[in-house]
Structures are given as structure tokens and as C-alpha cells.
Amino acid sequence: MKKTERIKYLIIGNSAGGIGAAEAIREVDKNGTIIIVSDEPYPAYSRPLISDYLSGKRSIEKMNYRPFDFYEKNSISTILGEKVNRVDFKNNTVTFSNGHILTWEKLLIATGGTPIVPPMDGKEARGVFTFTTLGDARAIDEYLNQKTGANAVVIGGGLIGVSVTESLLKRGVKVSIIEMKDRVLNIILDEITSAMEDKAIRASGAEIITGHTVTKINSNSRGEVESVTLDDGKTIPCSIVIISIGIRPRLELVQNSEIKINRGIVVNMHMETSIPNVYACGDAAEAYDFIYRENRLTPIWPNAYLGGRIAGLNMSGKTAEYPGGTALNAIKYFGVYIVSAGMAASPDSTYEEVVANGESSYKKLILKEGFITGMVFSGDVDRAGIIYNLMKDRLYVNSFKNDLVTENFGLLSLPEKIWRNRLATSPLESDSSKSSVSPC
Amino acid sequence: MRQFIEYDIIRYTATVFRYLVIEGITPMRKIYIKEEVCIGCGLCEVYCQLQHSSVRDLIKTFKKRLPRPLPRVRVETKGNVSFSVRCRNCDEPACAYACLTGAITRNPETRMITVDEEKCIGCCTCMMVCPLGAIKQDKEHKKMLKCDFCHGEEIPACVANCPNEALFCLELDDALTDVKMRIPSPVSQAV
Numbered sequence: 007m008k009k010t011e012r013i014k015y016l017i018i019g020n021s022a023g024g025i026g027a028a029e030a031i032r033e034v035d036k037n038g039t040i041i042i043v044s045d046e047p048y049p050a051y052s053r054p055l056i057s058d059y060l061s062g063k064r065s066i067e068k069m070n071y072r073p074f075d076f077y078e079k080n081s082i083s084t085i086l087g088e089k090v091n092r093v094d095f096k097n098n099t100v101t102f103s104n105g106h107i108l109t110w111e112k113l114l115i116a117t118g119g120t121p122i123v124p125p126m127d128g129k130e131a132r133g134v135f136t137f138t139t140l141g142d143a144r145a146i147d148e149y150l151n152q153k154t155g156a157n158a159v160v161i162g163g164g165l166i167g168v169s170v171t172e173s174l175l176k177r178g179v180k181v182s183i184i185e186m187k188d189r190v191l192n193i194i195l196d197e198i199t200s201a202m203e204d205k206a207i208r209a210s211g212a213e214i215i216t217g218h219t220v221t222k223i224n225s226n227s228r229g230e231v232e233s234v235t236l237d238d239g240k241t242i243p244c245s246i247v248i249i250s251i252g253i254r255p256r257l258e259l260v261q262n263s264e265i266k267i268n269r270g271i272v273v274n275m276h277m278e279t280s281i282p283n284v285y286a287c288g289d290a291a292e293a294y295d296f297i298y299r300e301n302r303l304t305p306i307w308p309n310a311y312l313g314g315r316i317a318g319l320n321m322s323g324k325t326a327e328y329p330g331g332t333a334l335n336a337i338k339y340f341g342v343y344i345v346s347a348g349m350a351a352s353p354d355s356t357y358e359e360v361v362a363n364g365e366s367s368y369k370k371l372i373l374k375e376g377f378i379t380g381m382v383f384s385g386d387v388d389r390a391g392i393i394y395n396l397m398k399d400r401l402y403v404n405s406f407k408n409d410l411v412t413e414n415f416g417l418l419s420l421p422e423k424i425w426r427n428r429l430a431t432s433p434l435e436s437d438s439s440k441s442s443v444s445p446c
Numbered sequence: 447m448r449q450f451i452e453y454d455i456i457r458y459t460a461t462v463f464r465y466l467v468i469e470g471i472t473p474m475r476k477i478y479i480k481e482e483v484c485i486g487c488g489l490c491e492v493y494c495q496l497q498h499s500s501v502r503d504l505i506k507t508f509k510k511r512l513p514r515p516l517p518r519v520r521v522e523t524k525g526n527v528s529f530s531v532r533c534r535n536c537d538e539p540a541c542a543y544a545c546l547t548g549a550i551t552r553n554p555e556t557r558m559i560t561v562d563e564e565k566c567i568g569c570c571t572c573m574m575v576c577p578l579g580a581i582k583q584d585k586e587h588k589k590m591l592k593c594d595f596c597h598g599e600e601i602p603a604c605v606a607n608c609p610n611e612a613l614f615c616l617e618l619d620d621a622l623t624d625v626k627m628r629i630p631s632p633v634s635q636a637v
Contacts, residue, residue: 389579
């Protein structure tokens with residue numbers, strides 16, 4: 007044991023969740039020591055922007071999630087580029103890989119997710135990458151700089167796969183996407199919007215192979231990737247492979263502890279884990295999903311920030327409840343604008359779909375017993391937030407559901423009680439001295 | 447105008463009062479609408495566009511410089527009900543919490559929610575969570591747009607040009623003077 011310090015708030019993870027917590031703590035407690043720890047060596051950066059980094063559109067300095075003086079201004083200490091090896095929940099300590107030990111009063115685990123890499127022959131070859139961190143983007147960038155006329159195989163046509171495809175194409179790299187299911191972006195989009203993306207991706211020059219998986223990555227005598235073999239025996243030559251099958255919660259710090267884990271770290275409405283004074287949020291946590299009305303993994307940036315914020319408020323002595331999150335994606339790959347939230351497709355025939363197909367827009371709502379459980383909009387996506395919030399607040403929409411997908415949809419498409427509530431105003435009365443005034 | 451200040455203002459003031467007392471920060475001004483005299487003419491949209499145009503000339507803005515700048519306020523009309531909708535700078539700004547790049551933040555001085563155009567990638571995540579649909583997408587520039595209170599103008603263009611004075615701006619001081627005896631205890635709402 008080299009040295010021990012007692013830290014009031016220790017946050018493991020320096021991304022959306024960790025920053026959300028630190029900002030919330032500082033709203034309540036101006037002086038309590040906050041330390042943010044991360045094994046990534048950078049100040050908090052916007053993870054979704056790693057695709058802009060790879061395509062060469064944005065430098066590292068322009069990816070900062072907060073201003074350069076954020077940590078200093080908020081008296082937040084950081085330990086960056088250091089890995090926590092062990093958490094002792096009995097003695098409230100963490101041990102770093104260099105042997106350094108810290109003692110904490112309140113702990114937040116915001117370790118995020120880690121890419122899923124399936125057991126696959128040849129995955130250790132040089133030129134095989136994942137794509138979830140700035141480190142990954144830099145490694146791919148360096149590797150590509152040594153190659154000319156590179157072509158890539160992207161394994162998995164989900165958000166990460168399509169995102170890296172767009173960046174690679176912008177760099178002049180040829181790309182083949184191998185998707186196991188029958189369509190790209192099959193988790194967050196329905197069949198119609200998937201087809202729109204599919205068309206746009208192909209039009210940009212990438213190849214999409216659906217219904218197949220990669221069984222083997224083949225390398226040359228120098229140990230570098232030279233091709234992949236598919237499950238049907240077909241071989242695709244390539245100089246780089248990106249594995250983007252998905253992510254799972256990063257749980258190595260808690261795996262063998264008494265903390266309750268299901269698929270992620272289970273948290274209550276205060277984002278507190280089964281161990282008092284230990285909180286979790288973001289991709290590592292399994293928090294309340296207001297659509298499925300149970301705890302689920304919803305690994306998206308906005309939920310991480312909000313979960314972190316709620317954790318931070320509770321850690322610093324306020325009582326705050328997580329309102330729940332759900333899947334929420336706004337994408338613009340290859341110039342196609344699509345937003346989706348909740349369910350993208352009806353799970354079974356007990357769900358109802360309300361669809362409007364306009365000239366340049368597509369709007370679909372999924373309902374169950376008069377409540378919205380999912381939405382997919384493309385083209386005209388303005389004001390989609392009004393509908394998302396009807397879903398989030400679980401408002402009964404059966405009597406006006408068809409109005410929600412019309413072209414000039416707005417607050418006035420909702421019943422008066424709801425729009426007045428949204429505008430925080432009260433109804434007009436005949437007595438003119440009691441006029442309604444609403445801030446808007 | 448004072449007689450209109452009722453429940454909504456009290457509620458608003460209570461929230462702002464919290465900032466004032468606890469944080470010692472300049473409170474923010476808000477735009478209010480008197481719904482019963484709004485005729486839905488849309489001039490607030492027009493003058494918002496003019497305000498955000500590179501030329502301060504109506505004809506040039508609307509006829510010569512295409513595409514026109516988009517309005518950051520939206521007029522809604524149904525039957526004889528009409529009002530204009532714009533960002534209300536929520537106390538718990540879902541847009542700022544959802545922003546993927548850190549482009550949307552609250553300006554500590556003005557308390558307004560602002561979009562840093564340099565950082566904004568126009569991804570629409572903020573638009574998806576806004577309960578008023580008050581954030582608009584500018585496809586041309588791939589940026590998100592919202593009311594910016596005309597960049598610190600004393601009176602925003604929509605208010606200044608509303609022909610029926612259906613829109614007005616309120617300073618916290620005005621509201622406080624009227625309701626300070628009736629301020630409920632600060633709301634401790636997290637989200």
C-alpha cells in the first residue's frame with residue numbers, strides 16, 4: 007500500500023455518465039472532492055465524433071465534450087490513462103494497476119461498454135480493430151496511413167458498423183459490410199427505414215452482404231489481415247477488418263463482487279446499486295426503461311448523461327429519481343435523416359401501427375392499448391420531440407393518434423389539456439382580467 | 447400588463463428565485479404570450495427570419511438571398527386558437543443533457559440554453575427530446591436552431607414586431623415585485 011487518500015466522490019469513467027454526475031454534484035456540493043478516473047488518456051470527448059475524426063473532418067481538439075477549463079473550473083481532479091484494477095466494496099477502496107490506492111465515500115461506476123468480439127479464428131491478426139473509442143479511431147487512422155488502396159470488411163451492420171463505413175468511404179477505402187441478420191441497422195430501424203439506409207449505403211459505393219457471418223480472418227506471412235472467410239466458404243480479400251457486432255457492459259471491476267448484476271449493473275430509481283453508496287450509470291448499468299417498464303440495457307449517450315446526473319444528485323445528498331430512458335437514435339448516415347425511439351418494430355400482433363407515407367417523409371408510430379411504445383420518422387423529423395414526450399410521459403393518445411403523423415402536426419394537434427400543460431399555461435376564462443399568460 | 451401575472455409567473459419566479467438566492471446569478475428574461483390576442487399572423491416568424499438573416503432587409507431576405515434563414519419560433523393555429531412556440535430554456539434542459547457533442551449548454555450569465563454551432567453536428571438528438579418541438583433542424587448547414595433571444599437584444603425581434611402586443615418580455619424584477627409575498631417554497635424537482 008503506497009498511499010491512501012479519502013475522496014468524497016470517486017467516479018470511474020470520464021464520458022457522458024461521469025461528467026453528468028460531476029456536474030450534478032457541483033450543483034449541490036461546491037467543495038467535496040471529486041476525482042474522475044479513466045483508462046483513456048484524454049479529457050472527456052464526444053464519443054460519437056470518433057467517426058468524424060477517422061474521416062479527417064475533425065481534430066481531437068474539436069471533439070472535446072466540455073471546454074478546456076472544465077475540470078479546473080469545477081475543482082474536479084482527474085486520473086487519466088490509469089486503470090483501476092480492483093474495487094473493494096467492504097473497505098471503500100480502489101486499487102490502480104500501479105498499486106496506488108484511493109479511499110472513497112461515494113463511488114460511481116460509469117465504465118461504459120466494451121465491444122463484443124466473438125471467438126473467431128484470426129482475430130488477433132494485425133489490421134483487426136474495434137471502433138468505440140478515440141484510441142480505436144487513432145489506431146485505424148495510423149494503420150490506414152501505411153496502406154494505399156485499402157479495402158475493409160466491417161463485421162456487423164449496426165450503428166457502429168454503418169458509422170465506420172461512412173468514415174472509411176470518405177477516406178477512399180472500399181468497404182464490405184457483413185451483417186448476420188437480413189438487414190442493416192435492424193435493431194434501431196424498421197424494415198422500411200432500413201431499406202432507405204441500405205440504398206444510401208450502396209449508392210455511396212459500399213457492398214452489403216446480409217444473412218452471413220465471418221467465420222475466419224486470414225492473414226499473410228507478416229501477420230496482417232489479407233481476407234475473411236464467410237460461413238458459406240466465400241472469401242473476401244481485405245486489408246483491414248472492423249468488428250462492430252455490438253457492445254456489452256464493461257463489468258470487469260464488479261464481476262466477482264457481491265454487487266447485483268443482471269446483464270448490466272442493476273440500479274434502482276436513484277441509480278444506486280445493490281451496495282449502498284455505490285452508484286452506476288450509462289452503458290455499464292441496467293436502469294429503468296419506460297417503454298418496457300423494467301430495467302434494461304439502453305446504451306445510448308443521453309441516457310448515460312441523465313443517469314449520471316441523477317446518480318450525482320443522490321450522491322451529493324439530494325433526492326432525485328431517474329425518469330427512465332429508452333432506446334433513442336437520431337441518425338443521418340449518408341444524408342438520410344431518421345429518428346427512432348422505443349420499439350422500432352411491433353413485437354407481435356397485439357401492437358397497432360399508425361403509418362403515414364408522405365412524399366419525402368415516413369412516419370410510423372407503434373401503439374399498445376392506446377399508448378405509444380415506439381416511433382420511427384424519416385425525412386420530416388421536426389417536432390418529433392413532442393411525440394417522444396407523449397411516449398415518455400405515457401399519455402393515452404388513442405383518440406388523436408392519427409393526427410400525430412400528419413404533416414402539420416404540432417402542439418395544437420394534442421388535446422387542450424395536454425398542450426396547455428406543455429406550455430405551462432391555464433385555460434382562457436371569459437373574465438378578461440384572468441387572461442392566460444404562458445412563457446414560451 | 448401586471449394584472450395578467452398569475453400562477454405561471456409565480457411558478458416561474460419561484461424557480462428563478464432559487465437561482466438568484468442560491469447561486470447569485472443574473473436571472474433570465476423570458477418571452478410571454480397573451481394567447482387571447484394572438485391572431486396567428488406569423489409576423490413573429492417573419493421578423494425572426496429577418497433577424498437571423500445576413501442582411502437586415504425584408505425584401506432581400508425573402509426574395510434575393512435563398513435559401514431563407516429558418517425561423518426559430520413557430521406559430522400554431524387551430525380554429526380561433528393561436529400562439530407562437532419557442533424555446534423556454536427549461537430548468538431541466540433535456541436537450542442539453544441529450545446533446546452528443548456538448549454543443550448545447552446553459553450560458554451561466556444569461557441562463558439561456560445555447561447551441562455552439564462549431565460543436566453542433568445537426569444530429570437531431572436534442573430535437574427528439576424537446577417537449578415543445580422548439581428545436582429545428584437546418585438541413586442546409588447541418589445545424590440545430592433554436593431561439594437565441596436575438597443574441598442579447600433588449601427586446602427580441604418577435605416581441606418588438608408583434609402587432610397586437612401578444613408577445614411581451616418580462617424581467618424577473620417585474621415579476622418579483624408583484625409576487626414576492628406569494629412565492630412558494632422553491633421547488634426541488636430533479637427532472
